[in-house]
Amino acid sequence: MLEFPVRYVHRNILFTRTGEVFALYRLNGVSYAYLPEDHKREEVMRFYAFLHGFRGRGQLLYLTEELWVDVAGYMRPLPLSGDPAVRGEAQRHVESAVWEMAGRAQRRRVYLCLQLLAGSGKTDLVFSLKEVRDLLLERLAAVRKPGRVPESALRAALLAEEEIFNHSRSFVNIERAGLADLEFIVKRCVRHYGPLPPVLPGGEEEGVPLSENSLLVLSDGAVFDPKLRYMKVSWFGDSGEEESVYQTFLTFADVPRNLPLTGHEWLFRLESTVGFPVDAVVHFRLESPEKAARKVQVRKKRLKEQLQEHYIGQGEAPLKEEWAAAAAGGLEAKLEEGMPLMEFAVVLAVAGPDLNEVRARARTVAQLYKASTGFRVGVPPGDMLRCAGAFFPGARFGRFLPRVHADPGYLASAAPFGVVDVGDGEGFFIGWASPGRTPVFYLPGRAMQRGSGLIACVGTQGGGKSMLAKLIAYLCALCGARVFIVDPKNEMGVWSALPFPVRRVELTPGGRLRLNPFRLSRDPHRAASLVKDFLDVLLESHREETASRRLVLNHAVQRVMSLPERERSMIALLRAVDDIAGMPPGGAVGDEELREARVCSRLLRLCQDNAVGAMLFGSDLGGGVLDFSGGGEQVTVVSMHGLPLPRAQASADDPYLRMSESERIAVAVLFLVAAAAREALFSERPERLKVLLVDEAYHLLRVPIGERLLNDLALMSRSFNIVPILIAQNPSEFGPKIRNNTGYVFAFRLKDRSEIEEACAMLGIPCADETVDALRGFGEEGREGWCFMRDPDFRVAEVHVRPMPEYLLEVFDTRPGRFQAAK
Template identity: 25%
Template structure:
């Protein structure tokens, strides 16, 4: 039987938790931030923010690090919710099953971070004499309030006073830690999760909050929590007889299941910690499973701390004197304690910093006793390697369980450390090595943790402001095409509709090796023949609502082909010719089909009306454009209004332009026609993305770096990304370069994900760091340059950065997606690497 301890919480409302002994805590959720790959300056700045919080928050605090455990199947729930198209159902189901089989035996967890601050006790009775009067008048309430045997009323005046206090605390939390108030549902989850450790995810009661009756007490408005209602959150049969672990039994889906948990305490800290380097709670991310952590602090002003140190010195001196009287030499530990006390006394007297009376509890859970023992040993080994000491206190497991409940009090007092705020802040609470969306489709691993990607999380998430678009950069053969095709394939599995621009004819192989895609796909080959004339005409096929944007694209393409910059007379004449075509197309009584050839007709009319000194240049522009309209690939851009636009009835449309010549890196003029065709394809993609539909849409641009070499191309890419969130669409840009000239600030600010594979040069490595938002220091540059094939640095929607080892799991996907020379022969080696990796992480 567990030691009988009264449940520490009597009521909660909003983010306020009322304890049975009169304590009131305000709770806050902290954002998960990445710590890896930051500069030392950034790391010190982040540490200073935590230190400032602990220094200036002159109250007891309770920090919680809580992994939300998931079953392997849970992240894939989107597969069932979105109901894949029937053509993909069979192979898609097989793919999901193989992913789950590959991940079987591994634990999926997402860390969450919380900070609870104890508010000063509010007593509406007023002065000390009024409190005595209050206690004498209503001794029953006073006794119940302090003993926790009942749930006495909470006066409205008290609630108002606590709310005013909470606002001040929230202001500090928001400024120092970017925290937000916890919700009642989160508090419910934080309480109930302890009763399901080692078993599974907690069943949450949606919309449930503890109820309180509104009453009048002593002539004042009050609320009285309903007796025992809060206890309905506590369930399960516990066994604490083992001494160093707890066992809980729950009924899940009609079957009895057991979970095992053990609570550990950090009993010894090394004398000197280095920062950066000794982030003593961030180390938990090294383990392939989640570990909970609870850090309770009690604030001691430097004067109070100094008194305690001096009292401790007296105790040490007494022990030393006793040893001398007994003829025994003082122990080394006693000598060290005396030296530490003297040093601490000097530091406190000089620097006047507060001391935090700190206790740390770690919690490990598992589905079996054997697994629990292995995990406990791994945690102890982890800290022993760093010269820390971790104990599993015998007989204190149930107390530790209750101490980790938010709103409770410290119950374990044998392992208290007197720390400076800087030492507590070195734990780096609120930082992790997590990566990805935590749900969706498995795309690879970051360390021990699988990484999941949910394509439409950005557009659908109510709090995120980024799109679901992605930039994938890196040199040839490093894996960017493999990742891009994996993202596209998994998007199709969730019923997304897509357009792929395929300049290297790679998707023909994909469709050949993945027959399930053949029924939902259409390859549109655009050739330099009369039959394909006007298929990319930006004015053709545009609805009346789209004509204005289509007109802007037409102007950009015509100016680009005519080498006519903005603001010139010739650009104005071209623009007016386009406007006239659009105006006639929007005529209600006699609308005409707009086309680029129609623009050339009006250009000739305006040319004849132009001043003499301008006519020669306009004649030259008209001659050039007329020639291009009937020769080579540019005839794809010039329709006469009778051509049918490219159909988008299939789920996947692949655009291929035969013989498309694009400029190589460093070229600015050669391949101009190819760039004009790319601009038209980009406009076609914009029109596709702007379709009004709840269905998620994606556009995959390979070789996008060539399009972005010119301003007109960058403008279109930026527009596609900027509008992606509102249109429930995403653009996946695949580029060889991350330089600012090719991927501008507008793209960087609006794209949701960044994936950087190994770059070619140090300059590209610097640009890659800027794209990821990390410092371009020597360590980061060397690391990025030496990334192995198939591994990249990923930045997710929360701007967390870490390594991603891409893994399509299935051999057939590896074969279909891999475009490296000799990739077919490399498959055996890659599969062997997969097997070794799986064995390593289990």
């Protein structure tokens, strides 16, 4: 039977049956895998500094939490729409996501259990007399006293805990653990396999005595049946039937003599590369340099005598002992400089319902360590029960464990703080973080509580960026969001297959619909400003050499805005420009302005005669004017697939140089549609979630006015509760202002080295060779739907996007012929 070492719990302070006192903390993780090398070293050195200042014994519990996934828990944080049709679609998503995650989803929990030296042992004579009295009563009269501790011992422990907490959190991100954490640790360390039911919430009790039978209660009456190289654990589940799991444990038989600070993260490797749950516990003890130096001197002297015996008897000494003598000298020098000596031991646990599977997993872990780090890992025969007990907080540092004496940096280099978590922690399931067992969640609106909710999706064609953008918009729509989609490629018509009220607008040359730039905003001042920005794109009046043209257009816009609202249109603007051009020279308008007025008149007439430009000359008097204010639809898709937008290869330095007249007019129309969508969303209730999805956003990002429009949208998105989603093929299209206001970045397949470097800059990760290979390999066979994701907390991970329900994969796939098959 396993012995549970804790006899009394006060908040996060644990009093053991051997008289020791420990404080339990949860170590919050750091997204470590893709940090720059100097940042990795910084994180490792912070943990090293924490260990350097600690004295005494401790445990590092590196545990896997296999998530308990159910429909009620999944739906709890989701602000789903009340519309019955949308609610039904949401239910299908929820059931599919829960099915996908069940039995697979996991995340890492790391705890530190640190000894409180000031609170350990008997603190006064009164405490000792009370202990003697209680022991006599228990033995002679069979009276069992509650396992409470004296006030003096409790006060000493609280003071020691406060001191060690303040010291530790200046180096590592920790928080005090509670009873729920202790319950999780105990249950996990009993089973080491399978999801645990969620702990019922409750207040933190000031003090909880634990008897020797507490383990039996916390483990649901688990029975341990240890064998030579494995152990079977059985208990009765909620259904009343017996459940069981097989476990085996591994220890370090030999370790490398030296490890670099980074590159051999021997604990984080379990999180980042192993595809099944592995738990670990590290027992460690840190001694003061003075005490450790005396031990080293004694052992050094003993080793020197052994070497002399070898030289006298055999003429030479074993290489291992010669190395040990040299290492002892180096260790002695470090101790003289003030470094504490660390003694540690490691136990790894793997478990599963099938014994053969458990043995195969143990071999996989052993091979991983041998191949990647040089550790020799093996199963200690006959020690299964003692290895299991080593996982309990406050457990003894058993002599059966193979121990290693080392610099504290040896444990720090394991990167126990590293995690692969990315995303919002709760919300809608969108995929898996590599290696494929950590779920990624997106909760609409969560990012805007901390900053910008803008989402940037980049990647070459067919890489999956449009699929991800449509998935995010779909999930927002399940929450009742108003969704506006600017669709230059006619790839968003798939929304008609989903149960949302959809309005589809075909804005194509030669079509019936017209745009009136003067009617984009209900606010006259904003309407005038939008028209001026639009004319900057259409007539290139933003240049320094066309300042006179800008003055003419501003004057003409003011004239039009003075007309009744129904008479404001591009036709009225043309008349106003003609009036200015017809003014006599030498009057209120200068000669340069008159020349520019005549140029503007000719350019506007050319635009009016163009098939694309004719779309702009609509008025309320002529009918067919497009109104974006909405008529009850939830999703509006504006398709502009007939517009002759410029190619992506156009000059990025000055995009106007290679644009034809039709292309420039098409970009101006795209600007108008995006501006109209923004104004329509601004007019919605502020509390309602809104989404503006702009496909092929580089057309706007390449012109100054368009970039300013998207910059303003990013800055104002938080105030108006808008989630902007911008899709572009090249990361270089996103300027510094947009990047600084981006909440999420998704980087799909990229081929060009310069664009890969830009993607890494957006993600905030180094452009290492393995990153380049990963980005180039995304989207290939077996890697479909993979990308790099950066969340608002700047955590980065490789993510496999998994739309749920699975029929969304077909509905959102717009490759030729796929949508018809889906329907």
